[in-house]
Amino acid sequence: ALPGRRRATCLATSGFPVRSLLSPRRTDTGCRRLLHPGLSHCCCRRRRVLRPPPRPTGEMLLRGLLGPGAAAWSAISGLRGLVLLLLCLGGAVRASEITFELPDNAKQCFYEEIAQGTKCTLEFQVITGGHYDVDCRLEDPDGLVLYKEMKKQYDSFTFTASRNGTYKFCFSNEFSTFTHKTVYFDFQVGEDPPLFPSENRVTALTQMESACVSIHEALKSVIDYQTHFRLREAQGRSRAEDLNTRVAYWSIGEAIILLVVSIGQVFLLKSFFSDKRTTTTRVGS
Amino acid sequence: MAARGGLLVLVLLLLVSAVSRSFGLYFHLGETERRCFIEEIPDETMVIGNYRTQLYDKQREDYMPATPGLGMFVEVKDPDDKLILSRQYGSEGRFTFTSHAPGEHQICLHSNSTKFSLFAGGMLRVHLDIQVGEHANDYAEIAAKDKLSELQLRVRQLIEQVEQIQKEQNYQRWREERFRQTSESTNQRVLWWSIVQTLILVSIGLWQMRHLKSFFEAKKLV
Numbered sequence: 001a002l003p004g005r006r007r008a009t010c011l012a013t014s015g016f017p018v019r020s021l022l023s024p025r026r027t028d029t030g031c032r033r034l035l036h037p038g039l040s041h042c043c044c045r046r047r048r049v050l051r052p053p054p055r056p057t058g059e060m061l062l063r064g065l066l067g068p069g070a071a072a073w074s075a076i077s078g079l080r081g082l083v084l085l086l087l088c089l090g091g092a093v094r095a096s097e098i099t100f101e102l103p104d105n106a107k108q109c110f111y112e113e114i115a116q117g118t119k120c121t122l123e124f125q126v127i128t129g130g131h132y133d134v135d136c137r138l139e140d141p142d143g144l145v146l147y148k149e150m151k152k153q154y155d156s157f158t159f160t161a162s163r164n165g166t167y168k169f170c171f172s173n174e175f176s177t178f179t180h181k182t183v184y185f186d187f188q189v190g191e192d193p194p195l196f197p198s199e200n201r202v203t204a205l206t207q208m209e210s211a212c213v214s215i216h217e218a219l220k221s222v223i224d225y226q227t228h229f230r231l232r233e234a235q236g237r238s239r240a241e242d243l244n245t246r247v248a249y250w251s252i253g254e255a256i257i258l259l260v261v262s263i264g265q266v267f268l269l270k271s272f273f274s275d276k277r278t279t280t281t282r283v284g285s
Numbered sequence: 286m287a288a289r290g291g292l293l294v295l296v297l298l299l300l301v302s303a304v305s306r307s308f309g310l311y312f313h314l315g316e317t318e319r320r321c322f323i324e325e326i327p328d329e330t331m332v333i334g335n336y337r338t339q340l341y342d343k344q345r346e347d348y349m350p351a352t353p354g355l356g357m358f359v360e361v362k363d364p365d366d367k368l369i370l371s372r373q374y375g376s377e378g379r380f381t382f383t384s385h386a387p388g389e390h391q392i393c394l395h396s397n398s399t400k401f402s403l404f405a406g407g408m409l410r411v412h413l414d415i416q417v418g419e420h421a422n423d424y425a426e427i428a429a430k431d432k433l434s435e436l437q438l439r440v441r442q443l444i445e446q447v448e449q450i451q452k453e454q455n456y457q458r459w460r461e462e463r464f465r466q467t468s469e470s471t472n473q474r475v476l477w478w479s480i481v482q483t484l485i486l487v488s489i490g491l492w493q494m495r496h497l498k499s500f501f502e503a504k505k506l507v
Contacts, residue, residue, distance in 0.1 A: 060319075089494055099325065100321065100323065112310050216446070220446075226450065230453070230456075237463065240464060240467045240471065244474070251477075258482070258485055266497065
């Protein structure tokens with residue numbers, strides 16, 4: 001089973017992407033506190049922390065960024081400070097959040113070059129259009145399919161890049177004949193870069209600074225919640241507006257049909273009695 | 286040891302330069318194709334977009350930086366379909382705009398190539414990066430300009446984040462009002478339609494009976 005599978009079943013009952021519910025530092029109890037009573041407990045029980053908890057010290061921040069291998073290498077090389085500086089500056093870490101329109105019978109692909117060992121998350125949601133579903137497919141540089149789902153409304157998939165290269169993910173609306181869809185996706189590669197490269201970051205963060213870091217993480221999850229809420233609301237609003245126009249057209253159409261049919265009935269009935277003169281006289285006498 | 290250190294630095298520098306030159310996400314664009322992206326943002330929010338193009342070179346069978354003559358048209362429309370930015374940039378560009386109305390802004394890109402043979406059957410590879418609101422801030426620049434210490438910069442970042450959250454919540458209130466208006470309008474329409482339909486039915490029924498009665502009376506059937 002693909003690593004994202006468990007999360008996918010969790011989504012079905014909760015109706016809310018797991019990544020936004022589980023903030024990095026939350027434990028089980030914290031998650032339950034955050035959850036709205038209406039949302040399922042499923043996401044809490046199958047707790048999967050999607051991002052490693054942020055480490056307060058600068059050095060450990062670096063380790064989180066690079067992974068254990070590179071941290072060991074930096075220890076061996078003995079040029080810790082310089083390594084920190086350079087890799088903080090370079091770092092292939094980014095998040096792309098894009099909303100685009102997918103016409104009917106179309107397929108759109110996006111590519112990203114990812115280094116080996118980077119933890120990435122792809123999350124998508126259909127905002128408007130038809131049954132609000134889309135096909136999604138994620139392939140690694142060898143063409144191996146890492147994630148493939150048909151007609152999904154929203155999903156979140158985390159994977160660790162097994163090799164360097166260009167990863168490709170595609171959204172397809174080929175099953176739809178005339179509805180075009182608006183799709184939102186958020187592709188996060190690696191961790192977020194630190195605020196600024198700290199050349200002298202061999203000392204630990206002060207209490208104030210680590211408080212700032214934790215507030216920053218909490219605010220990031222608030223913004224994440226807000227984004228998902230906004231998307232849900234956009235979806236709901238799109239459905240409501242669809243319903244509104246449908247009701248308008250339907251009521252006008254049905255009124256016209258009623259009038260036409262009833263007047264037509266009368267004239268048709270009249271024509272039965274007008275044409276056959278023999279019937280009329282027979283009935284009359 | 287020093288030589289090893291020096292080599293390490295060189296390797297790291299190369300790695301860094303290679304990585305920092307790429308924007309990340311890219312997609313393929315046909316010659317006459319126009320790709321639009323939607324950003325739903327509150328008002329007074331800054332959006333910065335960076336893009337970089339590469340053209341497929343048949344001789345080298347790889348994507349190389351595009352010729353200087355090849356540019357991209359960038360058009361940005363606000364929620365009322367008014368054009369707020371329409372400019373042509375080179376093969377590598379950066380566009381910025383600030384929203385003055387909350388809602389869905391549309392950012393459209395298409396290439397300005399008029400010669401159909403320029404793409405030579407290949408596609409244009411466009412690297413795109415759009416940063417909205419707080420993410421658009423360059424903290425290194427802010428720190429240098431206002432001469433902020435590390436803690437002050439962190440607090441500034443938190444302030445910006447909270448402002449973004451506030452703006453989003455205001456926008457949310459506005460959107461919810463629209464949603465409520467739409468729902469109430471649907472409710473009204475359903476109500477009126479059912480009343481009108483009943484009236485039509487009853488009146489048509491009465492008219493039918495009256496008309497047919499007079500018709501049959503005329504035909505001396507009744």
